[in-house]
Amino acid sequence: MAQSLSLPSKKAGLPPGTLVHVGTAPAQAGRITLTSYTNDHCHEKQVQTLEEILEHRRPGNTLWVQCEGLDIIEMVEAIGQRLQVHPLVLEDILNTHQRPKFEEHDNCLFFVVKTLRCTHDLKVDHEQISLLLFPDMVFTFREQSDELFHGLKQRLNNPSSRIRSLGADYLAYAIMDLVVDHYFVLADTLEDIIENIELELMARPQPHLFSTIQMLKRELVFMRKAITPIREVLLAVQRSEHPLLQDRTRPYYRDVFDHALRVIDIMDSYRDLINGMLEIYLSSISNRMNEIMKVLTVFATIFIPLTFLVGVYGMNFEYMPELHWKWAYPLLWGLFFCIPAGLLTLFRKKGWL
Amino acid sequence: MAQSLSLPSKKAGLPPGTLVHVGTAPAQAGRITLTSYTNDHCHEKQVQTLEEILEHRRPGNTLWVQCEGLDIIEMVEAIGQRLQVHPLVLEDILNTHQRPKFEEHDNCLFFVVKTLRCTHDLKVDHEQISLLLFPDMVFTFREQSDELFHGLKQRLNNPSSRIRSLGADYLAYAIMDLVVDHYFVLADTLEDIIENIELELMARPQPHLFSTIQMLKRELVFMRKAITPIREVLLAVQRSEHPLLQDRTRPYYRDVFDHALRVIDIMDSYRDLINGMLEIYLSSISNRMNEIMKVLTVFATIFIPLTFLVGVYGMNFEYMPELHWKWAYPLLWGLFFCIPAGLLTLFRKKGWL
Amino acid sequence: MAQSLSLPSKKAGLPPGTLVHVGTAPAQAGRITLTSYTNDHCHEKQVQTLEEILEHRRPGNTLWVQCEGLDIIEMVEAIGQRLQVHPLVLEDILNTHQRPKFEEHDNCLFFVVKTLRCTHDLKVDHEQISLLLFPDMVFTFREQSDELFHGLKQRLNNPSSRIRSLGADYLAYAIMDLVVDHYFVLADTLEDIIENIELELMARPQPHLFSTIQMLKRELVFMRKAITPIREVLLAVQRSEHPLLQDRTRPYYRDVFDHALRVIDIMDSYRDLINGMLEIYLSSISNRMNEIMKVLTVFATIFIPLTFLVGVYGMNFEYMPELHWKWAYPLLWGLFFCIPAGLLTLFRKKGWL
Amino acid sequence: MAQSLSLPSKKAGLPPGTLVHVGTAPAQAGRITLTSYTNDHCHEKQVQTLEEILEHRRPGNTLWVQCEGLDIIEMVEAIGQRLQVHPLVLEDILNTHQRPKFEEHDNCLFFVVKTLRCTHDLKVDHEQISLLLFPDMVFTFREQSDELFHGLKQRLNNPSSRIRSLGADYLAYAIMDLVVDHYFVLADTLEDIIENIELELMARPQPHLFSTIQMLKRELVFMRKAITPIREVLLAVQRSEHPLLQDRTRPYYRDVFDHALRVIDIMDSYRDLINGMLEIYLSSISNRMNEIMKVLTVFATIFIPLTFLVGVYGMNFEYMPELHWKWAYPLLWGLFFCIPAGLLTLFRKKGWL
């Protein structure tokens, strides 16, 4: 089992609400990047403490704090104390075994989503992204530090971009949109894999295909488990009447909800495709086996009467007139060709070959 | 995989709301046809700009703007600006990978539906139709320009037709009705295909039927995915209390909803039929295989004791009295006919043949 | 495919609301029978026009208009105009490809239900019954004219019958009850068929049973599709607060709803029974095949060592002492009996026979 | 088919509401037992008419009227007239083919439930119990007269029992509780049967087990159909705000509802167990068959090269030096032992034996 499904025992026995990093990846050295932007300017810097961040809070300014690597327990504790975040939220941020969810709190909204990446040899890579939305600030928490948010940062640097003027809830939307767009990339990869398997299946079904399809089916189960809860998350966002979600950003959340529905649809189709491929595989394997057995059985059946005949003339009776005929032996060889020919014609006529 | 399920990467990395045509068909040169009608008159002309269209807006006049080919980004942008349509709607119009949906906006309603055509050799052709309904105007957007709306135009040209007097929301209904009616045409084609396969199955099950049935099953999965969401679309329309939907057109929407339910019922029956055919195919293939193996095995079994007997009299013992009997050889030939006859009778009595 | 599932193309291209008869049966010459009854009297006559019918409207009088054969387009049009029935309802009456449904209109209620009859050789006969309920009138529309309503008419002729005093909504209930009762008759027929198949299955599974079961399964799919929507129809009736449904008839509608639930339960059980029979059939076919193959293989296996032995003494070596022993040949025959006996004993002990 | 699922034709053609006994058991001579109790006393007597019963009505007194055998049409009619019970309720009491249900009427509550008993050889016995609850009276109607209510009567005779003081709705609860408790007895019997089959399956799978499991599966389908509706019945009771259900008895109804949920859970588990057993049976049958075929094939394969060899030395060529060697024959016998030994070793090494 590549990815472990259940909560490792690291947390067992501790009281709920204890801040410990629980995850599959080793906690990387934490790196905290602050992006502060208004309509007019946008600058980015590395920070160490919450105080540095809060200094940038001023009217019209939107702050995006990216925490990469979860070895930042002091920062998380500081967020809890200074920004009155519930201890259970802090715990959920550090424990990357959460289900995707959306929680409304008095002063903030809390999102947990999963990104999924998949290579062509079916190595799947999960990551949890936690997001805290305050009126003028968005905190994102991840275990890894890679190029996931690259496109988003470029858009933030573009002064004419819509994102610069629409505030923190739009930024949160843009991150959700990015996550859902990554599911489409995943779907593209899966489609490639499925297409390749289909081509191989058509060419010649081979045992290794069976295990590939089974593995694909299995990975798809986990992917769907990771992706489908985002539907409820986004539905809950849409239905929420929390003042942090402004009316002008609601259509965007509806749009990303539609995308999520579509990607779930696609995933469901893949499951159907994979089941169809399994059926085709099993049926064609059994067909080929049957073909082989049939041909070999026909082959054996044709020799059976011949073997009987040669046995007959191998008998040692005193009175067997044929044995003394001059042309008996060549005639028999004639029979040896006629009988198979006749049987083959018969079998072919009956559609057995 | 004939049709690609997932969003091509063309759009990836762009901010949401960017207007780019994303679709499977190459964007054709856009052709925009304006049909303007009242109770009294109806005329049609090709237009280039939104201004030309808006000139025809006057009380009692209903405008239908057909945009064929989606290479009309300026037009779409103009609609967005002049008619205050939300940027995400514009984006959805140009991106033909939407799920069927119904959105209520303050000043307009937005529908997305899919038409499906299928040839007898299971070539399936999808098209997305987007529809914007304003109080006195309907915009339809398609990638292709064919005869789909032909019948509707004829009815518009008929002065006594109900459509001439019932306004824009009735026109929108008429288009939805047309789309659902096309599903019935699709169902007819599928029924023909299924009927042909059933006849072939009864005549003689052959391997190519298996792949045909599997392909049919697979296409049906995609068709159902394209068609079933129209149920929710039409349900949402019925429940909507948007002022753009007048009371007198509501029964019509309920009627097209009933039709949609029926076509989905039919599609579900086809799935059951196809699964039944698969079962029949597999069972009859296995039956035939078993029959062949059984006959060949019986054939071999009959020769086995004969071959033993000829072996017996091929032995070289000094003292084998039978070898010197005059009638031993002819008698043995008698046995060679009696034993198979006896065994065949026995097998037939046991019901093995 | 015996019954066509989808809408024939006759209607395609026509505007919605055009009155054309669309059905599987040829429209018979229309026959319209008016039954007019009060507590005191009940008489029946053939009528031609709506005017003749409306003459009988008077307080305390309940009218039942049976339209048999749908070649009565003028009558339907007259109903539409004189009684303000919505054009789509008229269209649905003439088009017998409706789903069962219940529609509330301001001045009338509209029901569509399906009757089903089935002969013992699985010839299934569908018919659509449309029913229009006005405060003092019930119109029923059917394609055929047979004895379906016979029992109901007899009850109308009986002066002490409850039906005489309870008005038009009770008459509508009585018709629904009749339809649901016919489903029980259908269920009885199916039960007979299933019971016969079960008996044949127990006696000896034969290939024709497989296709019978498959056909039965398939017909059941269509029957359930025709019957189950009546549940929603009757539920909608129960929940309706339309003034045409009086409080005193509501318990009756609840009762027929209970019956419908029960008949749907029964149909579901039949599906389970049929699937069970398919499993039993397939398993017993495969069992028998295995038995045959096993016996034949054992038979062949027993002769194999014997054939080897006779081969041994057919060899031409110079120095084979056994060949010159006097009792070798009879002893060998002894072996020819002992070896099979030994092998058979062994096989039997191992449970292979 | 042991129990008939559908309504026998006895009732067909009769108007709804006609009082005729419709059931599987022959109507026994009706026996009506009246139990009248207060906190202080409790006595029981046989009665003939409703008048006798109504004489016992007095404040503080609770009456339980047990009608056993449904040949008591006059009594039922009298109940209808004197106690204003709806004719459809009376009809449902006499027709024992009802679905379990709960109906609220102005002056009474009507329950229909099913008891089920099952012997160890899977003979299943259904019975319908109808119950009419009035403010101070409970009528129960059954076809049979056996010891079902024995325990309840004993509790009624015990002056310190809670049932003596809690009135008619508690009595109705006690009867429902008794019925649900009988489902647990049924579940115990089924568990025994399943356990026996499991033991037999482990010992040695035999064909008769297949039909036993199939029969069990089938009976379970009917049992679940009879039992599961009680969930809705008891849910409806809980949600009912009818004044006949007092607040102090509501927790008891919730308790019996919990029991019903649990018994349905158990039944669902049995279905899973039975399906698992079927899979195990089929798999072990196919395993054994494969084992046999494999051993026999290996056996045949071992003799094939030997038979070839003896054939070689049976040839009549003039120049075959081996034939004149003195030790050729014994050496060959050596080979006849070495070749099988070698092949067996090879097969065993490959894991084929």
Add this chain to the structure above:
Amino acid sequence: MAQSLSLPSKKAGLPPGTLVHVGTAPAQAGRITLTSYTNDHCHEKQVQTLEEILEHRRPGNTLWVQCEGLDIIEMVEAIGQRLQVHPLVLEDILNTHQRPKFEEHDNCLFFVVKTLRCTHDLKVDHEQISLLLFPDMVFTFREQSDELFHGLKQRLNNPSSRIRSLGADYLAYAIMDLVVDHYFVLADTLEDIIENIELELMARPQPHLFSTIQMLKRELVFMRKAITPIREVLLAVQRSEHPLLQDRTRPYYRDVFDHALRVIDIMDSYRDLINGMLEIYLSSISNRMNEIMKVLTVFATIFIPLTFLVGVYGMNFEYMPELHWKWAYPLLWGLFFCIPAGLLTLFRKKGWL
């Protein structure tokens, strides 16, 4: 069947509400431990009677009464009388065959949950924990007395722990959290088992694996039945507006609800994994069988023409020129090597080997 599913007959015939211990484990000698704590202190002692417990009730003090072993009927009765607990609740506490549930009463809340433990050889151990929550007291009832609550007691002894200051409803939450955390431990064990089976499957599928997988599948059915109802329990808790649940503990209940959802997700994945393993097992068994049969059949097929040939030259015809050729015999041996070589090449080319 390891664990009995249904209610043993011990309780049958008794009136509802009778206090008898009904369970699978023998009732141990009851041990009652009282833990009394405030912000400042926490002490624990063994008690015998309810009076001893109630003496510790004082403002600010929270009492936790652990009843281990259910042989404490007097205590339960005392609770019923002194604390006005409904008799059915008392009965449910003593009968350990309850479904997990949550009941709101006027003066207390009642929880029933199940703990599950599983060893690596699939011995599953159920236990029912009943919990009564009063404003300042929590009673827990279990059959066994082991270390389950050990961690919780340690946290209670820690003066800085949140649990010390948050009252009785937080204590109830902490117990629920502990139970759900134990499900994760169970999931870990199952994951280990599944992983081991997968490794064995990959190495070599053996019959005992089939029964292990089937047993695992079966145990999982029971586990899911025991675990999934906790979802409804915790949902009901969340929706409850009972004053005993304070606002500050509600987020904690939501958190444990999320955990429960996740553990149920994991259990569902296990079911998918197990079904996948079954498919792989069956497919690989059938693959291996087919491989063996194919190789043996090819082997037999290769010897068939050879055996025919040696038969030919064993015939006794007078005029068989080959018999007198000097090199015929060695040439034939050449053929005996060429024919198999040729056939093997052919078979290999056709992909049969």
